[in-house]
Amino acid sequence: MRVVVDLSRCEGYAQCAFLAPEAFRMHGEEALMYDPGPDDTQRGPVLRAAAACPVQAILVDRLEERDAPVEASAP
Amino acid sequence: MTSAGTPRAFKRDGRVVVVGASLAGLRAAEALRAEGFTGSLTMIGDELGEPYDRPPLSKQVLTGWVRAGGTTLPRRRGLDAEWLLGVPAGGLDLATKHVRLADGRCVPFDRVLIATGVRARPWSVESEAALDGVFVVRTREHAESLRRALAAGPSRVLIIGAGFTGCEIASACRERGLPVTVAELAAAPLTGALGAVIGDVAADLQRTHGVDLRCGVEVTRLEGDARGRFRRAHFGDGGTVDADVAVVALGSIRNTEWLRGSGLAAGVWGVACDTGCRALDVSGRATEDVFAAGDVARCPHPLYEDRLISLEHWANAVEQAEVAAHNMVSAEADRRPCLSIPVFWSIQFGVNIKSVGVPTFADEVVVTQGSVDDHRFVAAYGCRGRVTAAVSFDSAKWLHHYRRLIETAAPFPPRCPMPDQPADARPVPVGLPGPGLLAQGATAVVTGRTRVSAASGPCTGTGGRRAG
């Protein structure tokens, strides 16, 4: 999975750290650190965390697996 | 009128080239597709691999929790883009509408987005920068190398520069239990971004967490041993520090060299734009087909006297990307400006530091809520009697209110009594460094007015740095 949190929106409500403690951790009372590439076994908790975010700051990959790899061409 | 004809025709089968495949470039590309752009989309990036997020690189990657390669950005949609990765852009020809790659290839476009961002400012002496054990942090390769060096358990880590990135790296080192020395030219950490008053709080935070903080000192020389390993740093005051790892955190350099000779108003402070993210040419006129977004762009902001502001802020990259993408595919009348209030954050020593507005656009600061001693407070910044910014330490839930004060140009200092107001709250000079101490880590740089030339220098402000 891929996750990014818009921390400029984050106000430290910590719902994500309650609901998916493996992927989201509070450092101190308000600072959030997270795993941007959590294991697929975390999918349920991470989606619960994303839905619960009171400021809707958590973005989880919406791509199907087949669309994911970059259509890259290295020189 | 562009070579692709009407906006509708352009939206259908125009050619867009996005130069820079990081956060701004990716979000712009997604936004283009979301806007219904069905033409050809080419992404040019100097790094290999998919776009990734940088803020974790100076934090959870260095503590070892997250892999450096594990910060790939999530995607909101398929892009159907051609990716030209691993080679930087070398030039922009507006007459023939081509981006020239460093390897000589040419990529034609109808419209181009410049999102080349910034790179880490290296140590100025090349031979010293090349010593084993001397690092910068901007890319994931940088972060991975530093992480490995930290995991090896160095006797001491020296961090040169106490801007946000330097402070965050110091915090990660302390979390690993490593002895850390931070050397900063200004009187306190974060002074270039937040001023000396709040800088003093940041200094206290560092010392509370066991950092050997040296302020007002200049690192003059990095010394290596016979095997080319960094061993010792020399200070301007004659002092030295022995360490195995030195992290150079002296801000960033905007990636604009490739635009030299393009006719755009691009220089050390970035690519000048109008509020709609259209790049300006050297005579200050907005171009039709060239847009800029992210750390490399400098846009005027009406709340800040229409000065051009360069922001190294994550949210700014996202917003400008979306505005630029929208304006690229819209007719003149449907274009929109980029007007949101800048927001910034940093996580260090277990404290969430956030700002709204432009703290460098201020002459006074006052603590309005909470306790500086407890490292939990909000401070409002004012310029000539109105609120222009606010900074919070572990008090982010209040910033929404200060954003409103900024938007409405509320009087400074805010006069309303509120609970938890410090008894001795009195505005004091904000203590931003003079031009002599520039390049000390402002992440919001106020650099001039809209009518600029490529050669114009700054009026106020400083070179910044920021991973996130």
Next chain:
Amino acid sequence: MTTARTHGTLRRIFDYSARADPYPLYAELRQNPVAVHEDAGYVVSTYHEITDLLHDPRLSSDVRNLSRPMPALEEGVTTAFIKKDPPEHDRLRRMAMRHFGPPHTPGLVAGMEGDLTSTVNSLIDDFAGKERIDVVDDFACRLPVTVTCHLLGVPREDERRFHRWVNDIMNSVDYDPETDPKERLDKGVQARKDLRRHLGGLVEQRHGRPGDGLLARLANDDGPDGRMTDAEIAATAKLLLIAGHETIVNLIANGMLTLLRHPQVLRRLRHQPDLVVPLVEELLRYEPPVHIVPWRAAYSDITVADTVIPKGSQIMLMLASGNRDPNRFHDPDRFDPDRRDNQHLGFGSGIHSCFGAALARRETQIALTELVRRLDRPRLVADPPPYRPSPVLRGPVHLDVEQGGD
């Protein structure tokens, strides 16, 4: 001044006839984001203004900052953080949070999943074969007190008493001197006293005996903010019991009701249990358990939507109206569990946002999933169902559902 001086605003909010469907009234209120009601209090009903106020440091939760303080039910009693301002609010909430959630106890709520699922299922077992059940009395009312008692570390044998106290207190919240027997109020007052005394006793026993449960942890805490007094611990525990009760009862009952009114969503949920996650968020927007923050105090003059609310004024925040504000939400009167942009006010916002929100979410998610999974073709007996009198904590007093049959 664009303030509407609407006569009868307050009366209309409290008028029981609006309880089953208060949303047309809210739509009317939103015509004037800030209304002055007859007692010179202010009613704020639009999303952006409510959000601004919830983040406004001049908005006080301390009753002493009202120019006309409300009569207190219990004089001289220690209040919990919900009725305090910073820094005291922050300190007490931090101390409570140390033992409930991140950063110090991050896995607690996530770790309750098994316990919640089995509690929910044993409640459902009790009425599995019945043709008619009351989702409120047979299920929703029994869940949160049990869960909170486990959390606090209340002995199992005490649970029955806690249920009775919480029930008596909740019944007295709605007390209407004109229609209700005085006994109802007296029972509530007595229950508050008994509950507080009993909690105080439990806290006292836990001194010097660290163990599981919030009471024991709080009684033996040595955190950076120090230790709560026994009275503060009891007040905090009481807050969790009371605030955690009605809200979850309403959320579950409103959830079942909404699902039964949207059978296609109910069918989807049965086949796609993950839907419960966005569904509960949409529920918190569409039919939230707390409709109104009944009072806040203006600590100094506050300007909202061009209206100056003078210092000392009472301010009422219409959360459920903000959730239906078309200037914030697309098609706000539509229940859409797939809604993407859903920054609702179901748990409030700002420093007083719901302390137990994460637990409430899991309780409700698990409760609705299991109810939908295990009820056999549930059907609403009465629509609308009968509601409790309170416009503040709004929800059905009974929700009769038939199941099975042919």
